[in-house]
Amino acid sequence: MAVSSSSSSFSNYLMAVFAQDSNSSGSASGSGAAADSEDSQIGQEANPGGQENQGNHRRRPPRQKINARERYRTFNVNSAYEALRNLIPTEPMNRKLSKIEIIRLASSYITHLSSTLETGTECQPCLLHKYESEGITRRISICTFCLKTK
Structure with missing residues (x-):
């Protein structure tokens, strides 16, 4: 069934994203614009010259976190449309619908x-x-x- 395979790939995607976030940030922060601006300020304080410390874990820039959330949201919306599309009978069955x-x-x-x-x-x-x-x-x-x- 297509829904179960997409949900398992989605679960794997979520686990990878959460693993990266927990490894890179060190502390859990809520979602929203305030967390992203706070992350950018912390990143600037830790690296005032823009040089990376080789010993520290590499942090993802806030823009990458925002992009990851947007990809996650888009994936959910598209999955919902695909699931709904599979329930509607059409001729031909594989007809592309907006x-x-x-x-x-x-x-x-x-x-x-x-x-x-x-x-x-x-x-x-x-x-x-x-x-x-x-x-x-x-x-x-x-x-x-x-x-x-x-």
């Missing part, structure tokens, strides 16, 4: 499943549910999932 298309199709699919639960599995349950609940409608919406051949 993030907004994924959100719109997911919303439409949830509505379709809700209509199917309420009206049963007859032909085009979304249309039947719409006519029963609203009476005469001015605009007929077509459900993509009802039109899909079974």
